[in-house]
Amino acid sequence: MEKAKLSDLLKALSTRERTRFREMALSPFFNKNPKITALLDFLLSFAPDFSSPKLAKELAYQAVYGPGSTFNELRINNLISDTLQLGYQLLAQLELSNRPALERELLLNxxxxxxxxxxxxxxxxxxxxxxxxxxxxxxxxxxxTVQEAYLLDRAELLRAPRRYNPYLQAHSDQLxxxxxxxxxxxxxxMASRNRAINxxxxxxxxxxxxxxxxQPGSPLRQWPAITVYAEAYAMLTxxxxxxxxxxxxxxxxxRGLFPQEELQDLYDYLQNFCVKxxxxxxxxxxxxxxxxxxxMLAQGxxxxxxxxxxxxxxxxAxxxxxxxxxKWTEWFLRTYREELDPENRENVFTYNLAALQFEQSAYHKTLQTLQDVDFSDAFYHMSAKIIQLKSYYExxxxxxxxxxxxxxxxxIQRNRQLSAYQKKSNHHFLKAIGWLQKAKSRGRQFGSAAPELPLRSDIQALEPVNNKGWLLDKAKQLEGQQPL
Known part of the structure; x- marks a missing residue:
């Protein structure tokens, strides 16, 4: 049951929210089925990761209906579904409690x-x-403000149906x-997504x-938030x-005009412009x-x-x-390490720290760093191997x-996690660094007459290829030229 929707929801909740969930289950206003409370108690005993092999339907059934009870999958499935619906109701209540203006709006209806x-x-x-x-x-x-004006207009109609009131006009203007x-x-x-995925x-x-x-004097110009979005649209298009x-x-x-979600989107537009x-x-x-x-870090x-x-x-990084x-990059890597998802934290931190050390020409330290972790993810495993290969070359x-x-x-040949593109890009890197090492060990220059080894143009022709800039830089060095 560890992959069920209910377990996923419980895992996504904070400790405080899981406590509130149990309080809701104990309230007869929200829940009149004690079996839901019993199931919830069983599930919450596995918090916070809910990954135990004991978290199974059969064991949950015994915990709810008593030891020795004959397992009925339809019965436990229905109970799980009812508990999940109560969890959804919890999230709605929590959201409502965080939006008092909306709560008051719902009351007026x-x-x-x-x-x-x-x-x-x-x-x-x-x-x-x-x-x-x-x-x-x-x-x-x-x-x-739109909803406010609409409800105030309705309320005024009840009090004085034949008299002018300002709320209908306010409703139209705010709309x-x-x-x-x-x-x-x-x-x-839309403009941002069109650029990303056509x-x-x-x-x-x-x-x-x-x-x-x-237009001069337009009411839209009086709202800075609208002007910000108009400027963002102009930039994106x-x-x-x-x-x-x-x-x-x-x-x-x-920035104080926008909630966090909108600010995140607006700064993402800036970053996407820079990437392009x-x-x-x-x-x-x-x-x-x-x-x-x-x-963005400073603003959270x-x-x-x-x-x-x-x-x-x-x-x-x-x-x-x-x-x-x-110096700043190392500070960032170490300061924000614990704020990564625990599932891939070590992979991400170690890979980036090694990349930083390599760029500082601390090749021995780079190799030592990469020995300290076993990369479980294929992307990081292969990326780490490339840094190791480059360090050995240097x-x-x-x-x-x-x-x-x-x-x-x-x-690369045996791995099934890497995409076809990743396999080809990494394979071409391995081919190119092999060429470089062979040329380096023989002490030959690529630009000599009747060359036996690939020239820079051959590396340039490889598509796609990982770390292409570094490969071309090393090829130029072997030709006796200065690196870029």
């Missing part, structure tokens, strides 16, 4: 249905207060703002929104540096990428579900190494290099 005028006025005022206290002034806030902001946000997301998304009415925003610079300025001045510039040959944008990452914008993803960790900020350890070269070839 039944009060309106019951024409409870005295309660309506009091709770309507409270809803307005809670809406104004929302920390952001972006999509969520505008949506809340325009909300639509424009949400439309721009969706348009940015998805072909099309955003209707976006030109109308942008035209309205550009034109690739002009001026829009990138302006978006950075706007974000620095108005780097891929176009503008390597100066590595500085922009690292500066943006530092800003890089964590997902409380952890740093391995890819973000690698990207930050790569940028730091590229810019030769070695140290002149020909025998060790050739032995590892052969072992790596066999690993």
């Amino acid at each position: 039944p009060l309106l249905d019951r024409r409870a005028s005295r309660h309506l006025r009091q709770n309507a005022r409270r809803m307005k207060q809670l809406t104004r206290q929302l920390p952001s002034r972006s999509v969520q806030y505008l949506h809340q 325009d703002l909300y639509f424009s902001c949400q439309k721009l946000r969706a348009a940015c997301d 998805a072909g998304y099309s955003c209707q009415y976006i030109d109308t929104v942008l035209s309205w925003h550009q 034109t690739d002009k540096e001026a829009h990138y610079r302006q978006l950075k300025v706007l974000l620095q001045g108005h 510039q780097i891929n176009s040959g503008h390597t100066a944008y590595y500085r922009e990428i690292l500066d943006n990452y530092k800003e 914008l890089l964590h997902r579900q409380g952890m740093l993803t391995q890819w973000t960790y690698i990207n930050i 790569t940028a730091g190494i590229r810019l030769q900020e070695f 140290l002149g350890e020909e025998e060790a290099l050739l032995a590892l070269l052969e072992a790596s070839r066999k690993y």
Whole structure:
């Protein structure tokens, strides 16, 4: 049962949330089935990882229905399903408790249905207060003001149906703002994904929104969040540096307007712009990428579900190494090590630390670091072997290099985790470093007459190939030229 949805949900909950789950199960308002509580007690005894082989349906059945009970799979499946639904209800309740303005909005609907005028006025005022206290002034806030105006208009109709009230106009005006902001946000997301995967998304009415925003005196221009999204969209669709610079300025001045999720998306757009510039040959944008990452770290914008993803960790380390900020990069690697997913923490940390040490020309230290961990993931295993091979090459350890070269070839052939692209890219690297080592050991230059070994052009022709820049740099050195 360790792979069941219920176990997955319990694993995703914090310790406090699991305690709240049990409290909900004990409340007769939410749950009147004591078997659900018994099943939950059995499951929670395996917290926090829920990976024990004893976490099985048969054992759960005995714990709930008593030792010696005849196992009935349909019965336990139904009980598991009911417990899962209670878990979903818990998440909804937790979300509601974190959004008091929404909670008050939901309260107004039944009060309106019951024409409870005295309660309506009091709770309507409270809803307005809670809406104004929302920390952001972006999509969520505008949506809340739309609902607020709509409910206030309904309440006013009950009190004075034949008199003008300002809430219908406010509802229309706020709806325009909300639509424009949400439309721009969706348009940015579409433009970003179209660039990444050529998805072909099309955003209707976006030109109308942008035209309205550009008009002098437009109400859209009074909302900085809308201006930020308009600038992000311009950057994503034109690739002009001026829009990138302006978006950075706007974000620095108005980051407090956005909740974390929206800020993360906006900074991701900045980073994607920088990556595209780097891929176009503008390597100066590595500085922009690292500066943006530092800003995001300072603002707490890089964590997902409380952890740093391995890819973000690698990207930050790569940028730091590229810019030769070695001291800061090592500080980052060690400081944020514990914030990686425990499942791949050692692989990710060790690989990146070894990559850093290699770039510092600490080849012996690099090899020692890579000996301290057994890489369980095929990607990291092969990446580590490449760093080892490069270190052996730099140290002149020909025998060790050739032995590892052969072992790596066999690993690629037998491994089923590596994609076809990864296998080909790594295989070409092994071929090229073999050429380099052979040329180096013979003391020949590739540029000599009637060369017996591949020239730089042969390495250049390999596609795809891992670490191509390093390979070409070593080939130039063997030709007696200065490295790039």
